[in-house]
Amino acid sequence: MDEHEQPRHRVVVIGAGFGGLFATKALKNAPVDVTLINGTAYHLFQPLLYQVATGILSEGEIAPPIREVLKRQKNAKTLLGTATHIDPVAKRVDVVAPGVAYSVEYDSLIVAAGASQSYFGKNEFAEFAPGMKSIDDALELRGRIFGAFELAEIETDPAAIDRLLTFVVVGAGPTGVEMAGQIAELAHRHLPGQYHNIDPRQARIILVDALPTVLSTFGDHLSTEALRQLHKLGVEVELSTKVVDVDESGIEVETDNGRRRIESSTKIWAAGVAAPALSVQLAQATGAETDRAGRLKVNPDTTVPGHPEIYAVGDMMALDQLPGVAQVAIQSGRHAAGQIKKRLAGQPTGQPFKYFDKGSLATISRFSAVASVGRFHFAGLLGWLLWLVVHLLYLVGFKNRVTAVLHWFVSFIGRGRSERVATFQQVFARRALQEYQEKLP
Amino acid sequence: MDEHEQPRHRVVVIGAGFGGLFATKALKNAPVDVTLINGTAYHLFQPLLYQVATGILSEGEIAPPIREVLKRQKNAKTLLGTATHIDPVAKRVDVVAPGVAYSVEYDSLIVAAGASQSYFGKNEFAEFAPGMKSIDDALELRGRIFGAFELAEIETDPAAIDRLLTFVVVGAGPTGVEMAGQIAELAHRHLPGQYHNIDPRQARIILVDALPTVLSTFGDHLSTEALRQLHKLGVEVELSTKVVDVDESGIEVETDNGRRRIESSTKIWAAGVAAPALSVQLAQATGAETDRAGRLKVNPDTTVPGHPEIYAVGDMMALDQLPGVAQVAIQSGRHAAGQIKKRLAGQPTGQPFKYFDKGSLATISRFSAVASVGRFHFAGLLGWLLWLVVHLLYLVGFKNRVTAVLHWFVSFIGRGRSERVATFQQVFARRALQEYQEKLP
Incomplete structure (x- = not known):
């Protein structure tokens, strides 16, 4: 195989919320192929949901189509579907969409599946x-x-x-x-x-x-x-x-x-x-621990213990008791992307994620x-x-x-x-x- | 009873599409109390539905709340519900809404319940x-x-x-x-x-x-x-x-x-x-005829035969082979309102509805x-x-x-x-x- 035809490093990102989307965008100029998997075709600007619920904004105004956001990013593709299972040994994610089931293989994985409402067991x-x-x-x-x-x-x-x-x-x-x-x-x-x-x-x-x-x-x-x-x-x-x-x-x-x-x-x-079911599944598959809300206890650099190629960011990660806000998701997503870029450039990795509180x-x-x-x-x-x-x-x-x-x-x-x-x-x-x-x- | 306390003439309008809404608006300064009954809380600008279906407009942009449209019309009130039965003898309309059923009595009735999709029996x-x-x-x-x-x-x-x-x-x-x-x-x-x-x-x-x-x-x-x-x-x-x-x-x-x-x-x-079920029910109750699409064959002045107090307008009326377009509904709704105003003013009524084709x-x-x-x-x-x-x-x-x-x-x-x-x-x-x-x- 010609060296120009070497397969590129494959990054799979699960979730197109603040964490996953900003991780994807941060990989724009990296020598990788990014596959972004999300259960809907849109990114959701969650902090403004209350404006839709009270009639001020239409749903389209807070939910831009992911493909439109990433239109100019040639190394990223978006696939519709809910990731149901991660196999950290085969490095494979199983996905279901209406009427179709498929799998995607990765070299690096960023898990950013967010959080769902918790009714505290009720x-x-x-x-x-x-x-x-x-x-x-x-x-x-x-x-x-x-x-x-x-x-x-x-x-x-x-x-x-x-x-x-x-x-x-x-x-x-x-x-x-x-x-x-x-x-x-x-x-x-x-x-x-x-x-x-x-x-x-x-x-x-x-x-x-x-x-x-x-x-x-x-x-x-x-x-x-x-x-x-x-x-x-x-x-x-x-x-x-x-x-x-x-x-x-x-x-x-x-x-x-x-x-x-x-x-x-x-x-x-x-x-x-509460963290989604995927968090619990990934914890079981990797032996990682979760906190009371089901979030993955990650290393300071946001990797899952024992798996330097798997990052958990945003609401899925339990780290330093950081709050579940958009800025934590955005910054941790970018940190994970930065770590992948460093690794591919042969630079040292493992730098801890530091949250900058903008207010x-x-x-x-x-x-x-x-x-x-x-x-x-x-x-x-x-x-x-x-x-x-x-x-x-x-x-x-x-x-x-x-x-x-x-x-x-x-x-x-x-x-x-x-x-x-x-x-x-x-x-x-x-x-x-x-x-x-x-x-x- | 003091003459100032005489109950006002009650007009019930069924349907807040083009016909019913414009009939209601045309009664703004008439000495009547208008009750407008509609299955949704909004008027629907139907000719632009295709823009919602293809992502150009949001649903709110083609569906203004009826109450907002009629905010300044003090003699009109809007009630949510689907009219299911008209009793032309008791002059009463039965209505169902989520969890509630109620009846409204009328002196004059404008039926403008529109049309539904027809699959020609399939x-x-x-x-x-x-x-x-x-x-x-x-x-x-x-x-x-x-x-x-x-x-x-x-x-x-x-x-x-x-x-x-x-x-x-x-x-x-x-x-x-x-x-x-x-x-x-x-x-x-x-x-x-x-x-x-x-x-x-x-x-x-x-x-x-x-x-x-x-x-x-x-x-x-x-x-x-x-x-x-x-x-x-x-x-x-x-x-x-x-x-x-x-x-x-x-x-x-x-x-x-x-x-x-x-x-x-x-x-x-x-x-x-096709005309809605209400059309067929009203035909049975009044002995009126319907055309093949179930629309009521009305008199030239849009009244239902034998019932000068009941008007059928817009897509519910079969008259002169007029097309089922917004302008026919708007103009026939206004015609019915005008007839009611004339009757209350003691002027002669029965003038035929004449459609002006704007294009x-x-x-x-x-x-x-x-x-x-x-x-x-x-x-x-x-x-x-x-x-x-x-x-x-x-x-x-x-x-x-x-x-x-x-x-x-x-x-x-x-x-x-x-x-x-x-x-x-x-x-x-x-x-x-x-x-x-x-x-x-």
Whole structure:
């Protein structure tokens, strides 16, 4: 074989979330062939899912097709499918897609399959309180939130109307805070005047968390500021409150004062994540350990112990108690890609991954956010402008089209809730989908 | 009872499509209380469904919430639900919504429940060749169209790849022509360069019709021009060709030369409409006749024979062989509203509905359309600009927000196909939805 025809080093990346996609992009000029495997054809900008669930952005605006993002990267190809099994001896990944099953061989493997919602062992809650992890989740919640107001309008029983107009968000991290804020804005500012039989301002939005503060990872100052803004928006915040049961018509909570039931048609689960089944399978196959959430305990350089050719990044990796945020995924994905490049260049590898904390951001409502950057804290409009700039810059890096950026900008600035469609398919599909996912190997 | 407290004349409008919505709007300043009943919370701009199915517009952009459209009309209220039964003696409409059933009484009734897809008695085709009547249809087709390219990329059997890259559109009216044109544009102009294993340009787009011309109602000149533009885009047009069978992997057609099978994964049904079950029920209850498509044979003033208080408009009415287009629905809806206003003002009623034909428009691809206005014909860029102006003006009339118009404008002008998300729910829901609809009374 001519040396020019030597097969190139094959890198397989599982997952096109922040970790997998940025790892792939970081390999752009490397002498490798990258195969990126993802269960959907799009990258998901997860931190904005709440905007889809509340009618501000369309699903396409937060889910650019992976092929479009990677159009100019000639050494990367994208394949649709869910990786179900990794064989670290044969260096092979088994994948299933609708109607097709196939395998891909690798020389280096980056596992970035993300995390799924955790109901802390109570998976039966999922049907009544959808999570906030996928486009399907967001569209389901969009249908439920706007549908609750529609059904309240035609309902005559006062107790049923109250139940329909009570929204409970479980989990006061960024996602939960943002959801609660947006539903409050919807009910108190946007929808009034559009109904005849009900007043949307009567809606109760309740944010529940087992911890004693909201946004507990943001520090005391921003935590207090976020709580103040939530109160101003009319959100009822119930802290040190544990959810013990969820059913179709309500939720049961427990505090130091005992148990209590909240009647509520629409519940949203924004608490807790778990590593996917693939993490457990890979741990078994390699003898690696996992933490309580099922994440792989990796070496400081993000490799799986005993397998210098397998990297686990982002939400799948348990390392230094790093938080499950986009920046950790992006930076660890890039670190893994850098290690592969070094190895191929014959340079020493094994450098530990060092996370650079760029800060935290959470919007409470339009024109109002909290942000911490290093020692600096921002709240209100200034925080929101920072949030806007960060998100628009991120988008510009992704979509090359002026029109797409314009779309986004218009959606962020505008007062509109133009995306309010509920499909009939949602009503029937959720349970069937769950059954399918449980059947996946 | 004080005369100021006299109950106002109650108008019930069934359906918030073009007919029902414009009838409601025309009653804005009339001394009536209008109740508008619709199965979804949004008005659907049906002529642009094909843009949702091919990733150009988001569903929210063609489906404004009815309440938002009617926000400033104090005498109209909107109720979610499907009208299942009309009692012309008790003057009552029975309605079902998720989990609730209710009735509404009327003094005047405008029935504008539209039309559904007709498979000419072969409803089993629906599963394999979705229609183009609802948001659910469009999203289902969006998932199938973009999904076909994704599955072709991971498929290894050449016959399966060919089948996945063959798209058959049944029906060469405006909807079918626009769908075929957009899929061709997608395959030949937009997607090339994004795949590694397949070349999207290999895709075949086949437009089938039993008639000998495309856009047969547009006249010979535009018909020929549209055919020329379709050929230029690479669409294979098979005329005088009847569809005799549809299954999961293909379609069987019949011409004068006999039967033939076309292997195709993605089939789209854009041929034939039928009146809804409500039309048949109302005919039975009033003794009115229906035409072959199940539409009500109405009096020249759009009232149902023997019931001067019941109007049937738009796609539900059989009158003067008027076509099932938006303008007929809008104008007949306004005519019915005008008749009610006259009756309440003590003026003579019974004036026949006269349709004013404003012309026909169909886009073949971006920057290219055919249009006929009176004796004038436009094709190519001029036709497309006319199409753009008409649609933007229509939208301005609907949405009051500058941001919404900006969004639309950007989408029409841009090259983007930013709305490409397929949900998992679609895979499981279609059959369940059909079963539900068949169970509706």
